[in-house]
Amino acid sequence: xxxxxxxxxxxxxxxxxxxxxLSWATEARADEKQLIFDDxxxxxxxxxxxxxxxxxxxxAERETDIMILTVDGPDAYDVMRMTQDFYDEYxxxxxxxxxxxxxxxxxxxxxxxxxxxxxxxxxxxxxxxADEIRDHITPDMANGDYKxxxxxxxxxxxxxxxxxxxxDMGTDSNSGMGSGTSSGTSSGTGSGGGNSSSSGRGGxxxxxxxxxxxxxxxxxxxxxxxxxxxxxxxxVVVGLMLYxxxxxxxxxxxxxxxxxxxxxxxxxxxxxxxxxxKRKIERNNNSGGGGFGGGGGGRTxxxxxxxGSRGSF
Amino acid sequence: MPVIEYKCPNCGSGMVxxxxxxxxxxxxCGRQDHIESISDPLTNVVFSEEDRTREYHCNSCGxxxxxxxxxxxxxxxxxxxxxxxxxxxxxxxxxxxxxxxxISKEQAMEAFRKWCRKGLLTPSGFMTANRVQSxxxxxxxxxxYDLKSDVEVHGRATKVRIYRLGDYEYTETKHYSIYRDIHxxxxxxxxxxxxxxxxxxxxxxxxxxxxKLEQFKTPYLAGYIAEKYSYTDSxxxxxxxxxxxxxxxxxxSSTVTGYSTxxxxxxxxxxxxxxxxxxxxxxxxxxxxxxxxNYIFAxxxxxxxxxxRPPISKLKVTAWFTGISGAAFLVQQLISLIIxxxxx
Numbered sequence: 095x096x097x098x099x100x101x102x103x104x105x106x107x108x109x110x111x112x113x114x115x116l117s118w119a120t121e122a123r124a125d126e127k128q129l130i131f132d133d134x135x136x137x138x139x140x141x142x143x144x145x146x147x148x149x150x151x152x153x154a155e156r157e158t159d160i161m162i163l164t165v166d167g168p169d170a171y172d173v174m175r176m177t178q179d180f181y182d183e184y185x186x187x188x189x190x191x192x193x194x195x196x197x198x199x200x201x202x203x204x205x206x207x208x209x210x211x212x213x214x215x216x217x218x219x220x221x222x223x224a225d226e227i228r229d230h231i232t233p234d235m236a237n238g239d240y241k242x243x244x245x246x247x248x249x250x251x252x253x254x255x256x257x258x259x260x261x262d263m264g265t266d267s268n269s270g271m272g273s274g275t276s277s278g279t280s281s282g283t284g285s286g287g288g289n290s291s292s293s294g295r296g297g298x299x300x301x302x303x304x305x306x307x308x309x310x311x312x313x314x315x316x317x318x319x320x321x322x323x324x325x326x327x328x329x330v331v332v333g334l335m336l337y338x339x340x341x342x343x344x345x346x347x348x349x350x351x352x353x354x355x356x357x358x359x360x361x362x363x364x365x366x367x368x369x370x371x372k373r374k375i376e377r378n379n380n381s382g383g384g385g386f387g388g389g390g391g392g393r394t395x396x397x398x399x400x401x402g403s404r405g406s407f
Numbered sequence: 408m409p410v411i412e413y414k415c416p417n418c419g420s421g422m423v424x425x426x427x428x429x430x431x432x433x434x435x436c437g438r439q440d441h442i443e444s445i446s447d448p449l450t451n452v453v454f455s456e457e458d459r460t461r462e463y464h465c466n467s468c469g470x471x472x473x474x475x476x477x478x479x480x481x482x483x484x485x486x487x488x489x490x491x492x493x494x495x496x497x498x499x500x501x502x503x504x505x506x507x508x509x510i511s512k513e514q515a516m517e518a519f520r521k522w523c524r525k526g527l528l529t530p531s532g533f534m535t536a537n538r539v540q541s542x543x544x545x546x547x548x549x550x551x552y553d554l555k556s557d558v559e560v561h562g563r564a565t566k567v568r569i570y571r572l573g574d575y576e577y578t579e580t581k582h583y584s585i586y587r588d589i590h591x592x593x594x595x596x597x598x599x600x601x602x603x604x605x606x607x608x609x610x611x612x613x614x615x616x617x618x619k620l621e622q623f624k625t626p627y628l629a630g631y632i633a634e635k636y637s638y639t640d641s642x643x644x645x646x647x648x649x650x651x652x653x654x655x656x657x658x659x660s661s662t663v664t665g666y667s668t669x670x671x672x673x674x675x676x677x678x679x680x681x682x683x684x685x686x687x688x689x690x691x692x693x694x695x696x697x698x699x700x701n702y703i704f705a706x707x708x709x710x711x712x713x714x715x716r717p718p719i720s721k722l723k724v725t726a727w728f729t730g731i732s733g734a735a736f737l738v739q740q741l742i743s744l745i746i747x748x749x750x751x
Binding site for chain 1: 526527528529564571574575576577578579580581582583584585586587588589590591592593594595596610611613614651653654655657658662712713714715716717719724727728729730731732733735736739740743
């Protein structure tokens, strides 16, 4: 009787979690729209589907279309103008034509790309933040790891869209230089996805948000990650219980050590030499941009203003 | 005469060692004799070669005592008298010291029941502990090693500093060569010398309270099973060295601190046994049958620590796993709700 009750309870619980997750997933899939136009063919079908789904999820949560376009071939012209023309003609937007949109335009022919924000995204993904995103994804673009770069782009836009921007100072993000606040400035090639880009934002001191909360925000919103973490916690705890069921060894070196005669008789720590490596911190607007006024935004011929940052790889 | 029995001077019944009082006691009339005051019959007896090969006969009933070759104390299979086989405890086989039992059979049973009830993953049927086949007090032969190790370590270590200057991030690595000459001594490292006993089980029983070590006297064995060692101290020395190797390693790393990375190029450990002592340590062996399978548990006869792998209930494992994972999931949901609520 008791056995049956436990079984039933755990079964119900599993069903609950799985159905919850599934309905959540299918819900997201039902109104999926195409946010990625991979004309250059940088992604495999699976990668495309995964990223398009991710973009849809993130877009819905921030009410902003997070789009990626890739082009190749000699027809490609200036990345910024292509982005502007696309926005004018295709009229993307989350809930209305010419609405909130972030665009990553990749020109494989000239090996340039442009990150732009329109409407709400113009405010939230401002020039400065677009620069940060560009710095964050440039190494992966250069390595040909397009999927990872696109993923980072989506997550970065998603995060920035959740943080009220400070008033644009008008200066580029190098203003922190020389102030010695090295803690918040190591953006670019940092390994951890969204977190490093966000902590690398700006000079650090006057931030109106805490980076850790922001990281929680992005992680804890993903139900699959939550389930994964839960299963790992459960597995580790039960594994430890199983391992310790037979009794533990409770002696260590101290138990039998005769400390009155044990000890270090001689020690030598000899300094040999120093090696130093240096790495350029890739965060400068003026370096790879191609000289469009520091890679800032502009106005489309259709009259829509936007923010942006351009880079080459 | 190799078979030793203790008869009560008052009533003639057999006397056994009482774990509660620490004295040789008569079960019939309650007489208690301090073990220190009893002269050990083994001290002035020399056994002839003939004695060794002979069969053992019970002094009470005359029956042949059935023993395994390792047994040095047991009960007569026919009349139940406690007998000590003297020739297996004399000469080279004489234990130097002994830790007597301080937990009696009843207390051991009670402690084992308590332990069973605490098992979180054991089947409920097991927890009632009502299928204990036997509970036997065994004096297990151990070697206590006093070991002396001279350790010489050569290695490389680095200190890494990362700083920023202008547009560059600098990683400065300072390289050091390190050397340590360490002298370590470990005393009374126990290694079980019985072939029958599971080494892993015996290791987990530690620590034994060495303050309770007494000079060996045969009356301590009366009423219990005792074994003689199957391996000599030199045969088991490699195991002892192996056992302290992890202690030595952690000692070495405790002397090398303040570095970002450390790698040892050469670790030279020279361990010698200063001394090894043959002792008998008290262990309650519990034989438990559950679901037609036999489980063996061991309990430290002084501290009451129980070790041994109990049966595992798949149902309970599943329940715990689901419960913990579910709780973790709910907590995360809660956190994300709070964050979203606070953030918007």
